[in-house]
Amino acid sequence: MPSGIRMARDLAALAGRLLVAEQMQLPLGTRLALTDGILRQMDRYTASAVHEARQAGAGWEDVAAAARLTAAQAGARWDTPALRVLFPSLQAAERPRAMQQHLADALAYLQIGSGVSVDEAAERAGLQMPYVLQVLEGVCVPSWPELYTLACVFDGRPEDLRVLWESALGSVHPPRLPAQGAAGYLAAALRGLHLAAGSPTMRRLSKQALLPPECLTEVLEGRHTPPWNTTARLVRALGGRVEDAEPLWQAVLQAAVGLHGTDSSRQLGCEHCRVAAQDGP
Structure with a gap:
């Protein structure tokens, strides 16, 4: 599901194009096509905003009150089948x-x-x-x-955008870094995903990542690196690809093993991270 910030930005871009088309008095067909695109994008933005509100804990009654609808009408307009029509699944x-x-x-x-x-x-x-x-x-x-x-x-x-940039080009290549540097590189990648997701609050993100907000803050700041299962869950919650994050996490593990020995993998993260890792990815 695209983020609300992305939908709003795309909507603003379309409106800007319509303004330019009007100023240049482009053909009526061009301006009406842009208008149709804006109307469709408004529907997509609204659906995305509702989806994000629902993920944050809002009920259909809350959505209905904001949209001036009944709960049944809101549910019918923005339930999962309706969202699938607006946002078809990505193909490989x-x-x-x-x-x-x-x-x-x-x-x-x-x-x-x-x-x-x-x-x-x-x-x-x-x-x-x-x-x-x-x-x-x-x-x-x-x-x-x-x-x-x-x-x-x-x-x-x-540095927060480096891994996103590499991923956009097709592959991620973690550099050889000492333990602290490797952890910082992974944290920067997670902060990039956090930006791409519209910087959701730690409280909202904690519900999906199954970590306390204060723990998430420390992870994004690079103070510690969670076990892999916990890291993978956080990456998914931020809309990223685990296959891009795994080599970065492996680099942290290898650096830690070289510094502290083979038991380092059991010591990654705080107590909350290690407990969350027991629940699976």
Whole structure:
């Protein structure tokens, strides 16, 4: 399910295109096609917002009150079968495109939070504005220097986007690092996924990851690395791919074993992490 922030950003992009089309007096058919796209995107945003509210614990009565509907009407409009129509499951061939969109979502979240306009960002990064728009919309993957510069322009940490960038290109290659560096690299990857998911609160994320909010904060800050089952569950909760995260986690384990011996795998994470790992991935 795409995040609400992604749906809202796409909606804003469509509205911007309609404004340009109107200013340039493009053919009526072009403007009406954009209008149809905006109406469809509004439906998708609404469904995504409802889905996120439901995941956060809202009942159908709460949704109905916000939408000025009855609970039965809200359930019928946004239940699972209806969501499947709006958001068909990704096919295997579409997964690389999905990871490209994750990178765009994270960068767009930084851009919105920074308050830096697209044209200002393009000027400061030395890039063309149409190209920056394509990057923010997930149409293309920038080079690492371009992404690094844009992340800095948007007051973000470029290292948080590194693994998302590698994943968008098709593969993740963890560097050889000491134990603390390897753990920090994995934490940065998790923070990137957190950005791409729209930075959900720790309280909301804890319900899916089965970890206390304070523990999640420490994990994202790189203070400790959970066992693999717990890490995999967190990656899934953030909409990431476990196959991208596993080599990063293995690098942490290998570095820890080299430093502390073969019992290191039993000591990864805090007590909450180790208990959660017993519940499976």
